[in-house]
Amino acid sequence: MSTALDPAVTVGAWLHGVVRDPDPAALAAVPGMDGGPVRAVRAAGLAAVVSAAPLTEYGEEALRRNLEDLAWLERAARAHHAVVDALSRAGAVVPARLATVHHDDTRVAAMLAERQAELAAALHRLTGRGEWGVKGYVVPGALPRTEATGGGGGAGAAYLRRRRAELTARDQGQRIAGEAAAAVHAALAGYAAAARRHAPQDRRLSGAPTAMVLNGAYLVETAGVEGFAALVRELADRHPEIRLELTGPWPPYSFVADGPAEPAHPVRREPAW
Structure with a gap:
């Protein structure tokens, strides 16, 4: 999580993985962390697939508490994996670590731009x-x-x-x-x-x-x-x-x-x- 946060933002972006160009059917196949649809944030020729993540549950302090709760952790791991699995069946995906939460889509796009060469190389290596x-x-x-x-x-x-x-x-x-x-x-x-x-x-x-x-x-x-x-x-x-x-x-x-x-x-x- 970034430290300079806008207090007006109440819903962050849980990162599931990075792909080249997500299949809309794959995005619609499974619900995200909040039960709603996942979406793609595009930048630098890549797409990050994210879920809406209410910061009351997925913010930095809340995550620190929830990650100690084994029942919560299992539910979160299953929901995260279901999205990554759907993406992998549609093509190459670079899975994100569990509980990678960005404060907003702008931060997600900045991450894609900063790591573009590394992520593109990983997608090339994983294709097929x-x-x-x-x-x-x-x-x-x-x-x-x-x-x-x-x-x-x-x-x-x-x-x-x-x-x-x-x-x-x-x-x-x-x-x-x-x-x-x-x-x-x-x-x-x-x-x-x-x-x-x-x-x-x-x-x-x-x-x-x-x-x-x-x-x-x-x-x-x-x-x-x-x-x-x-x-x-x-x-x-x-x-x-x-x-x-x-x-x-x-x-x-x-x-x-x-x-x-x-x-x-x-x-x-x-x-x-």
């Missing part, structure tokens, strides 16, 4: 490409198991041997799964135009019963999506130690200069296969 996510989860049954060795010492000693064997198997399993994840990511990155390996998600977020060892994002040519999916299936067969999950296409959150540090897939989708 989409972000695909590949997650890998440990498959315990496919990992080597360490059998407890025989020996005396009674029930207490036998218990300790079993515990040592379980810990050894778990550590070995995590190592093998980690090595498989690294190999899968290297192969997919070699196919994709660009790749990012994000931190694995906690099970509470992923909803998976086993640990995540791969959380990759891959920028893939639209014409090469079938080949990419085939490669994921081949790698899944080659590495039964991990279960691979392919999702997408997503807007290219992971491949913009000011994109989120963490993977930005706020709405869980069913796996692509």
